[in-house]
Amino acid sequence: MCTYATFADKIAGSAKGPGTPWMAVSDLTVYFDHPVHAMAGHTLNIDVTDPARGPSARVALELTADSARRLAAAITAALESVPPELRAG
């Protein structure tokens, strides 16, 4: 199915894809729906974008549900492993 399930937020940072320069990103979209490329019926998809630069200013991930949970756990573990003062901002 097309789940239409979409969660969006504002972010600050930079992203990079293969063969392209780094770019500043300002927007995050996370959704669980059909992938474009991954060999699965549905995946957890993450887009980090700079809408001001147009639709192609996007770095994307399509992860199986298990992979997405591993990514989320790794992100949380990495953040919690450092002194709180380093996590400001």
Next chain:
Amino acid sequence: MSENLTARTIMISGDSGDRIEAYLARPDDDGPRGGVVVIHHLPGYDRATKEIVRRFAELGFNAICPNLYWREAPGAAPDDAAATARAAGGVPDDRLVGDVQGAAEHLRGLSNSNGRVGVIGYCSGGRQSVLAACHLELQAAVDCYGAFVTGTPPEGFPLQVQNLVDQLPGLGCPLLGLFGADDRYPGPEQVAELDAILTTHGKEHEFHSYEGAGHAFFSVDRPSYSVAAATDGWERIAGFFGRHLGD
């Protein structure tokens, strides 16, 4: 069948007269030919959808797929356009109807048109195909596993679309529905509900649910592809459009 065809990207007038991109494929003869509006799935106006458009031309129909994301992402790659449209909240129902109307009018204006036009959509486009057929002058509609034509989104489900139950009395043409028996959206209970509602309203319809097939069984580039379901489905689509869009 048409051995020779021409396919090209064009601009058409969509909802509110907006100029939007569309992919048009036509048999290379003088006709007369029926027309098919193809509504792409949520992942966009992509290569696989354009293959479907060309297949309809090979089957002997003029066929067109409007790029529903042109306004948000003109000229973008299909995946980037789909991501942009999703982040912007998706395609509003009234705009979809206007874009399909523009595409149908373009088909009827072709020199080899017989004036008869049908619509077909896949996945989210399946729901949109039914939506368009409830509001436009069309001769046939096909719903390929569109979720939320009927049914209620689960509790807490962050869905931005509504079902079409209150609009089904307006369905103005025969409807062919093709579903996977293993699909959950729409699940067999939603398909049965749609069947019952259309029967109650006296609407001509023909449904087929394929055992062993789930969602998106027509998608040749995805693991959900089902040879048996897709092969039979294409035969039923060709027969259905042949009956309703032919002279």
